Amino acid sequence: MIPSARRPPLSDRTQRTRLGIRIRACREDRGVTQKQLAAEVGCSQPKIQKIEAGKTGTPQPDLENIIRALGIDLDTAAELRRLNHSGTPGRRRTDRRFAAPSWFRPILYQEADAVEMLSWTGERMPGLLQSEDYMRAQFRSRDRDRVAERVAERLGRQQIFGRRPDARYVFLISEGCVLRTRKHLAPAVARDQFEHLTALLHQHESIDLRVVPFSAAAHVDTDFTILRFDPGEVPDFAYTEDPDRLNVTRATDDTFALYEESWAALLAVALPRKDSLAWFTELAHQCRTESANTPVPEVTPPEPGNAGARRTREMNVPTTDSREDSLRESLK
DSSP states (O other), X not given: OOTTOOOOOOOHHHHHHHHHHHHHHHHHXXXXXXXXXXXXXXXXXXXXXXXXXXXXXXXXXXXXXXXXXXTOOHHHHHHHHHHTTTTSHHHHHHHHTOOXXXXXXXXXXXXXXXXXXXXXXXXXXXXXXXXXXXHHHHHHTTOGGGHHHHHHHHHHHXXXXXXXXXOEEEEEEXXXXXXXXXXXXXXXXXXXXXXXXXXXXHHOTTEEEXXXXXXXXXXXXXXXXXXEOOTTSSOOEEEEEETTEEEEEETTSTTHHHXXXXXXXXXXXXXXXXXXXXXXXXXXXXXXXHHTTOOOOOOOOOOOSOGGGGSOEEOOOOOTTXXXXXXXXOOO
């Protein structure tokens, strides 16, 4: 139990999206058009459209007029009012207490509500899979003044595992990511990381972690994550990270299918879960032995059992330039 670890609240965008979904459902249940509702509320039809799409905040007087115009029951009205309080000054002060960059905070909010996470990383260990020693080594190299705060926040973030029994988390990491951990970290830190991965796989059936070996000849330029949600909640989306921003592609965008195709191709050539687990276990043993100053032979991942999985696959995740016209605004 980490006393300082906390679950981040839902983002303003998530709150607005959920509010809009519920308002639209109430309107459609009553057979009212956006134009008719706008006339009752005293605003324009495009404004109602933006409210229902979660693209703008809803002034409290407008929300009260919507509740009145649609004859919304007391329980539903209370829920709508709760969702509409996301942009208050108190909420913004809560957001400022988080150590993660402001542009990444929307993901902290969203991933806790996802029912499925599909994550691919080529060279780095995903934050959700990092051990505490790995985190400290990483943060000391770039954020020395806030190491304890960053570690506590990331440990809190990892508490999503097991929170929802119906959720599923699938991570694909490259052999290069594993070897970088093995070769570029102190043996004790690398051992702690590999032992942490084996513990996660033993403790959480909801986590599926697989290695994509070099022999698979799979190549994707960009790390990406796909998040899926319950129907009627936040729309599914994929995201990538730049050094200072998120790039978000929603399920309604044409380029979203490219992420799904790339994921399917990577999954097809990845080692099975049990083989990946066996490799992590062996690497942890290797690091323990090295810590004792005893040389050991290099350990390489097993070949995929499926010969067809070893063929080269082309995966066309859109580049930053090609996404320029299709990406929607960040989930801030």
